[in-house]
Amino acid sequence: MLLSGTVVRDAETVLRDGAVVTSGEEIVYVGGKAEALDRYPDHERREFDIVAPGLVGAHVHSVQSLGRGIADDTELLDWLFEHVLPMEANMDAEAMEVAAKLGYLECIESGTTTVIDHLSVNHADAAFEAAGAVGIRGVLGKVLMDKDSPTGLLEETDEGLAESERLIREYHGSFDDRIRYALTPRFAVTCSEACLRGVRELADEYKGVRIHTHASENRDEIETVREETGRSNIKWLHEVGLTGGDVVLAHCVWTTEEERDLLAETGTHVVHCPSSNMKLASGIAPVREYLDRGVNVALGNDGPPCNNTLDPFTEMRHGSLLAKVDRLDPTELPTETILEMATTNGARAAGFENVGRLKPGWKADVIGLTTDKSRTTPVNDVRSHLVFAAHGDDVVFTMVQGNVVYDGEPTTVDGSAIKTRAREIADKL
Amino acid sequence: MLLSGTVVRDAETVLRDGAVVTSGEEIVYVGGKAEALDRYPDHERREFDIVAPGLVGAHVHSVQSLGRGIADDTELLDWLFEHVLPMEANMDAEAMEVAAKLGYLECIESGTTTVIDHLSVNHADAAFEAAGAVGIRGVLGKVLMDKDSPTGLLEETDEGLAESERLIREYHGSFDDRIRYALTPRFAVTCSEACLRGVRELADEYKGVRIHTHASENRDEIETVREETGRSNIKWLHEVGLTGGDVVLAHCVWTTEEERDLLAETGTHVVHCPSSNMKLASGIAPVREYLDRGVNVALGNDGPPCNNTLDPFTEMRHGSLLAKVDRLDPTELPTETILEMATTNGARAAGFENVGRLKPGWKADVIGLTTDKSRTTPVNDVRSHLVFAAHGDDVVFTMVQGNVVYDGEPTTVDGSAIKTRAREIADKL
Numbered sequence: 001m002l003l004s005g006t007v008v009r010d011a012e013t014v015l016r017d018g019a020v021v022t023s024g025e026e027i028v029y030v031g032g033k034a035e036a037l038d039r040y041p042d043h044e045r046r047e048f049d050i051v052a053p054g055l056v057g058a059h060v061h062s063v064q065s066l067g068r069g070i071a072d073d074t075e076l077l078d079w080l081f082e083h084v085l086p087m088e089a090n091m092d093a094e095a096m097e098v099a100a101k102l103g104y105l106e107c108i109e110s111g112t113t114t115v116i117d118h119l120s121v122n123h124a125d126a127a128f129e130a131a132g133a134v135g136i137r138g139v140l141g142k143v144l145m146d147k148d149s150p151t152g153l154l155e156e157t158d159e160g161l162a163e164s165e166r167l168i169r170e171y172h173g174s175f176d177d178r179i180r181y182a183l184t185p186r187f188a189v190t191c192s193e194a195c196l197r198g199v200r201e202l203a204d205e206y207k208g209v210r211i212h213t214h215a216s217e218n219r220d221e222i223e224t225v226r227e228e229t230g231r232s233n234i235k236w237l238h239e240v241g242l243t244g245g246d247v248v249l250a251h252c253v254w255t256t257e258e259e260r261d262l263l264a265e266t267g268t269h270v271v272h273c274p275s276s277n278m279k280l281a282s283g284i285a286p287v288r289e290y291l292d293r294g295v296n297v298a299l300g301n302d303g304p305p306c307n308n309t310l311d312p313f314t315e316m317r318h319g320s321l322l323a324k325v326d327r328l329d330p331t332e333l334p335t336e337t338i339l340e341m342a343t344t345n346g347a348r349a350a351g352f353e354n355v356g357r358l359k360p361g362w363k364a365d366v367i368g369l370t371t372d373k374s375r376t377t378p379v380n381d382v383r384s385h386l387v388f389a390a391h392g393d394d395v396v397f398t399m400v401q402g403n404v405v406y407d408g409e410p411t412t413v414d415g416s417a418i419k420t421r422a423r424e425i426a427d428k429l
Numbered sequence: 430m431l432l433s434g435t436v437v438r439d440a441e442t443v444l445r446d447g448a449v450v451t452s453g454e455e456i457v458y459v460g461g462k463a464e465a466l467d468r469y470p471d472h473e474r475r476e477f478d479i480v481a482p483g484l485v486g487a488h489v490h491s492v493q494s495l496g497r498g499i500a501d502d503t504e505l506l507d508w509l510f511e512h513v514l515p516m517e518a519n520m521d522a523e524a525m526e527v528a529a530k531l532g533y534l535e536c537i538e539s540g541t542t543t544v545i546d547h548l549s550v551n552h553a554d555a556a557f558e559a560a561g562a563v564g565i566r567g568v569l570g571k572v573l574m575d576k577d578s579p580t581g582l583l584e585e586t587d588e589g590l591a592e593s594e595r596l597i598r599e600y601h602g603s604f605d606d607r608i609r610y611a612l613t614p615r616f617a618v619t620c621s622e623a624c625l626r627g628v629r630e631l632a633d634e635y636k637g638v639r640i641h642t643h644a645s646e647n648r649d650e651i652e653t654v655r656e657e658t659g660r661s662n663i664k665w666l667h668e669v670g671l672t673g674g675d676v677v678l679a680h681c682v683w684t685t686e687e688e689r690d691l692l693a694e695t696g697t698h699v700v701h702c703p704s705s706n707m708k709l710a711s712g713i714a715p716v717r718e719y720l721d722r723g724v725n726v727a728l729g730n731d732g733p734p735c736n737n738t739l740d741p742f743t744e745m746r747h748g749s750l751l752a753k754v755d756r757l758d759p760t761e762l763p764t765e766t767i768l769e770m771a772t773t774n775g776a777r778a779a780g781f782e783n784v785g786r787l788k789p790g791w792k793a794d795v796i797g798l799t800t801d802k803s804r805t806t807p808v809n810d811v812r813s814h815l816v817f818a819a820h821g822d823d824v825v826f827t828m829v830q831g832n833v834v835y836d837g838e839p840t841t842v843d844g845s846a847i848k849t850r851a852r853e854i855a856d857k858l
Contacts, residue, residue: 070810073749073813109802279749279759331503372848374534377851377852380497419803
């Protein structure tokens, strides 16, 4: 395909009257439109106001989509134990499939082409199949909870690890390697030492598999871990093997200087979730502290019950705005940095190579946007437009690994049927 | 008209299968749909997923719309004096008209039916006419700048006040009393004592006219005022007459306890602009401190160069999220409070009676929303959906004082022509 328009090649570079040409799974050309038309006369042509790399949601909970808005303005522990976990526990395989499909639909419709996704304890297969069907790129994992967890989600340590291993064999590298596996213990509070150490063993055995968990989101969480282990949370995770280049930690709001150094030294990835941290009143993650140490920081929307959207543009805007007011510095987390966090940093955290940029030889994960609304008129700076003014509704076209998955309507699944069924199931839950 | 759907009557009350019936400028019925159909069989009927009161943007700069994105990630003083003010100074009457129309279009398309609007020093007539033409409700004012201001905007004290008086006579109560006047000195830094005292005199002479200015947004601003007057900013404004029930102060980020008490005692209205305060790194306004003292606090988007949108849903979301993380309390500024700020509190600040609620005898300012997208599925709580999940793109219908001004497309002006001309003029500016 020949996709033309103002091309945002990466966080630094914009090409006016540009074009991106894809062939099979890859990008084969990025440059001027005139030359593209000349060199690729037979390619199908599409014109957009803006052509940009697909965005990366590096921490999402697709299967919580049915719980959008179920516990707004609520204290974190009530939110989790009274609302969100009971909902997950009540979901059967069909509910899980519909919830995951709804979540992935929202992602591809709003410009996210790659996710790192915490599923739930049960029925993970349904979500893997959903991701395959919708056509998104993702690193997904069945959640592990073997202590201090509600009935319906609590499981034996060995059982959870064995099920994880089965899912790795089944789905890691599936769907043309669009779908990969992440071992996803919920967090240190609901996972035993044996569980966490077992996760590290599996990750070492199955190279390329990620480890993804929540860490140091909340002060009560840290206090609990300290009481139980005698260690601060990140140091505890480090001790049981949950730091390193294959580890992606969501949140990291409350960390000590020593822990930040540890994250940098071990090459552990951090996912900043500004909306969720604001809405649940968790706190403001010290993103600048991480970036200055060379920690790879990506962006994530977290789940619909704590956001309430999976729109990646919302997260870029909130990320930049929150950092600016937190540090009383309007130059903090500027456009370029935020775009990197939402593209290449996210892809790096997910472990996908050649994803997150429009570049020949890189995967054809591309979005097309319109700027025809009053609220997007005029566009004085294309890149800052993406961060501060655009949102997911402006995305009119989404391609993942060369496949068009959204073209005004989802092309891979029946969007209306999924939404209708989602409303029915949500009413029952 | 008979508008049916889930009716959000006000911040507290939701009616399933409800209806709102309007006749002329007013609402004549709010209640069950079945009864409405029975009682008003001949009214034109429209069905929406959600029917809600029009929202109030209590501090906007419509005429800065052409500068959307011109100075993102920039220090405040550079932002104002290097980018925004020079743009305003360069705008001729046509640019002002197009900018204002674009701003009002964005408002009505995203659910704002009432604005309090700081225009610019020159060509205010063009913006008043634009507001009249688009059909929005508003309190507008020509900006006053008689000291320390750039060429092209600086004017003589008497000249600015005389022009304000001319505009009051011309436009206060115009367009069926949809449009009223606010005396709008830019801020204490660019207005002499004579100017500020002159504003108070005019407001006392022309009852019903508002006074609207920026106050205590930024620490440098406060320092400047202290150096020049020996007083903290709000105390200075109080001394020259710029507090009281007819005064609307935007921002109020940096205030002392004594100043907060003063705002409460004098019945001065405060407009919280969370996005702008975040993006310009001004700081976090102490909204809770104001509300606890009984100060009327409304919400405002400020201008497109510092937001970059006039979408009122963005502002509701940012307002609640910022308050929660600031106070580390997820119950802070909950749904009801935010909805009140964006409706009745805004209308009170603007001085419009019977605006901001769906109630018989109140003005027919009504919006209709769709919830048919993936990102708005499911809707588990209608009111929190409006605050945390919905945004302006979900608005499909807007009525102001009984007139339909937006119905998928603007009905009063040619939206496409305005956007095209806005892009042309922005390129030249």
